[in-house]
Amino acid sequence: MLTNLLAPLCLLAPQGPQFAEPVRVRAGEDFVKVEAPGFAAPAIHDVDGDGVLDLVVGQFNKGKIAVHKGIGSGTGKGAYAARTWLQADGANAEIPGVW
């Protein structure tokens, strides 16, 4: 038990950047999650130009790109809405060359 408590889940460089323990990002009640087989690739950007940063997540499956609209402000920053798919010319954007 003691070993478990002492074993860090992530090793942080002693004099490098310091971060808190990781938490899984949520979109509303659910965790942000990509389709099988995975390969979540996050990015932060104000996609819709409303002044709030959104979470964009690429995935391997069909090369689709999820957009989680940022809905927080002030101390609530980093809160996101449920997934919509990034659109390209009116359809779900799909990056060729992945399956």
Place this chain on the structure above:
Amino acid sequence: MELNGDGLIDVLSGSYSRQDEDMAGLFQVLYGKKGGGFGKPEVLSGSDGQPLILQKQKDGDDDGVTDAICTRPCAVDLDGDGKLDIVSGNFRGTFGFFRGEGGGKFSPKVEWLQGDGGKLAVDSHGDPFFVDHDGDGDLDLWSGSAQGGVFLFENVGSKTAPKWGGRKTIVEPKGHTPIAADDHVPEFGDAHLKGPQSDTRVWLADVDGDKKLDLLVGDTARLMHVAKGLDEKTAREKFVSWRKKQKEFFAANQPEGEEAMKKWQEGYEALEKEREQFAKEESTGFVWLFRGK
């Protein structure tokens, strides 16, 4: 990022590989449209008019294909000349640099980011992201990898003449989550996950507005779920029993020849079907936030 100088935000993506020619992961751009939205993906070309690709570095028996596939680009003015460059990761784990020529044009000639020990690299699936995390005025290189984890190559040069220090491990790689093929009974569900698993992809930004740089990490997580209608205790017991059967199958079957291999495959698939009666496998990916301290 804004790639072509028209003032509209574009989306830049890598890919696994084109299928109709020599394997190479092309770069695709969804150009921003006036009035909002994006156009369909377009292949990014170099200033020679040909698709921009990471050229294979053939070396003896190594055909160099892993240099060219699984591209993961980051558009950034790496040499501080005011022109956007592209740095891309690949399957091998190295980092290819395409020098920007301005206006969304890039030299087709790839240069590889180098450190004192040769090419900078993670184990595989390099994932470059650049940010001046220490506020010293130059850009530092962060990367995920196929084995997971997060790595940092400090820029020990300058804004206009980057020079890369050795690889530092910021988050220890977790490795690929073993599930069905290894000698253990899995944890069911996802509550046991405490950090990123394999195939990490990184982004750094002040996500929560506290003026500190946070680290976002995407991953691939392989999970096992209790089949519908069963409780976890029952599923665990069935798994232990099934695991014994699986080990016996592996011990008793050493296929040699096409017919034996076919039979082995059928037996293996039957075992997997049997497992699905009480435990369902899922491969997915999550996004993890490490808040900056």
